[in-house]
Amino acid sequence: xxxxxxxxxxxxRNNRFVYNKLVVVxxxxxxxxxxxxxxxxxxxxxxxxxxxxxNPAFAGIENYWDARASYRxxxxxxxxxxxxxxITINGPLSKSDYDRQTPTTFHAPGENPLGDALWQNYSVPxxxxxxxxxxxxxxxxxxxxxxxxxxxxxxxxxxxxxxLSVGVSIGFTQLSLNADKLSFAxxxxxxxxxxxxxxxxxxxxxxxxxxxSDKYFIGLSMQQIIxxxxxxxxxxVALQSGKLLPHTFFSAGYKIPLSDDVSFLPSVMVxxxxxLPISFDINSKFQYxxxxxxxxxxRYQNGFAAMLGIHAAKDxxxxxxxxxxxxxxxxxxxxxxxxxxxxMINNRYENTNPKLFW
Numbered sequence: 567x568x569x570x571x572x573x574x575x576x577x578x579r580n581n582r583f584v585y586n587k588l589v590v591v592x593x594x595x596x597x598x599x600x601x602x603x604x605x606x607x608x609x610x611x612x613x614x615x616x617x618x619x620x621n622p623a624f625a626g627i628e629n630y631w632d633a634r635a636s637y638r639x640x641x642x643x644x645x646x647x648x649x650x651x652x653i654t655i656n657g658p659l660s661k662s663d664y665d666r667q668t669p670t671t672f673h674a675p676g677e678n679p680l681g682d683a684l685w686q687n688y689s690v691p692x693x694x695x696x697x698x699x700x701x702x703x704x705x706x707x708x709x710x711x712x713x714x715x716x717x718x719x720x721x722x723x724x725x726x727x728x729x730l731s732v733g734v735s736i737g738f739t740q741l742s743l744n745a746d747k748l749s750f751a752x753x754x755x756x757x758x759x760x761x762x763x764x765x766x767x768x769x770x771x772x773x774x775x776x777x778x779s780d781k782y783f784i785g786l787s788m789q790q791i792i793x794x795x796x797x798x799x800x801x802x803v804a805l806q807s808g809k810l811l812p813h814t815f816f817s818a819g820y821k822i823p824l825s826d827d828v829s830f831l832p833s834v835m836v837x838x839x840x841x842l843p844i845s846f847d848i849n850s851k852f853q854y855x856x857x858x859x860x861x862x863x864x865r866y867q868n869g870f871a872a873m874l875g876i877h878a879a880k881d882x883x884x885x886x887x888x889x890x891x892x893x894x895x896x897x898x899x900x901x902x903x904x905x906x907x908x909x910m911i912n913n914r915y916e917n918t919n920p921k922l923f924w
Contacts, residue, residue, distance in 0.1 A: 616654060622772055622774050624731070626695060630657060630913040632908065635906070641898075651702070654698065692723070696717075697718055712739070715735040738768065770792070782821065783818065789815070812840070816836040832850050834848055845867070872888050
């Protein structure tokens with residue numbers, strides 16, 4: 567792979583197209599870290615709106631089925647830059663009548679369904695199980711990562727207003743290399759450039775634990791628990807092997823009422839991938855009733871992001887974020903866009919917003 571980079575660079579160092587190709591190959595190395603030097607999982611700016619994506623212990627936290635889909639295009643105007651899409655769905659194995667006749671059910675005129683009335687009457691839900699499914703597709707130039715998982719979580723009350731959940735996800739990751747898209751500055755065997763798509767499929771497993779109430783959450787999860795060797799090879803192309811590394815995530819947040827209509831929700835996420843240094847995001851989110859929200863995020867030594875969201879209908883929410891990098895990538899790209907849409911399915915108590923919406 568490094569030989570490919572060198573050939574491209576020395577062939578036409580002043581050609582912008584080749585420069586973009588060089589950047590893409592370097593990005594591939596950074597994203598997938600075949601040699602253990604970078605994060606291998608994609609970033610998500612709006613993970614605070616879908617924490618099940620990071621921690622399987624969130625599966626079934628609400629009393630209905632919650633479906634989310636997202637499209638993220640990273641480093642706009644940079645050719646072959648990462649594009650990430652995902653679909654998730656999770657819900658309880660059995661619905662409960664627990665504490666659903668609350669202000670969340672009835673949106674009385676002038677009253678905030680997520681205000682003091684909700685918090686004062688909150689008590690933990692009964693013990694229950696939740697399940698979920700995740701499908702992720704991440705494309706960077708000639709490299710494609712597709713992953714699918716099924717999840718199971720169990721929630722139990724440990725105090726009048728505090729619950730504990732433990733979850734696990736099991737599935738597979740498929741890494742595909744489209745050798746037809748590889749560029750060489752010097753002539754090579756034509757078979758190399760027409761060798762098609764080379765796949766590497768590996769089992770994958772994640773686990774997490776979550777402590778939560780109506781006002782806060784503290785979660786710890788690990789993805790890619792099982793380190794796996796990865797190599798791309800067939801009869802014409804062979805690339806040096808590397809390893810999928812475990813990723814550890816710690817997240818926490820707290821809901822602070824500024825008034826009965828407005829809430830402030832600060833949160834943090836910390837990532838650790840050995841042997842990288844620890845990285846983190848700091849988020850702030852302001853919410854007006856259960857209708858509108860706006861937020862800001864800072865990713866350490868990486869960039870800033872702004873978020874906006876609205877409940878477009880009773881069972882539909884839409885969120886948008888824009889990231890601006892503070893790294894050298896900012897000189898060749900125009901930021902990152904991420905769109906999220908969510909659906910509350912079988913919401914028979916007609917909650918206008920997730921009850922546990924941080």
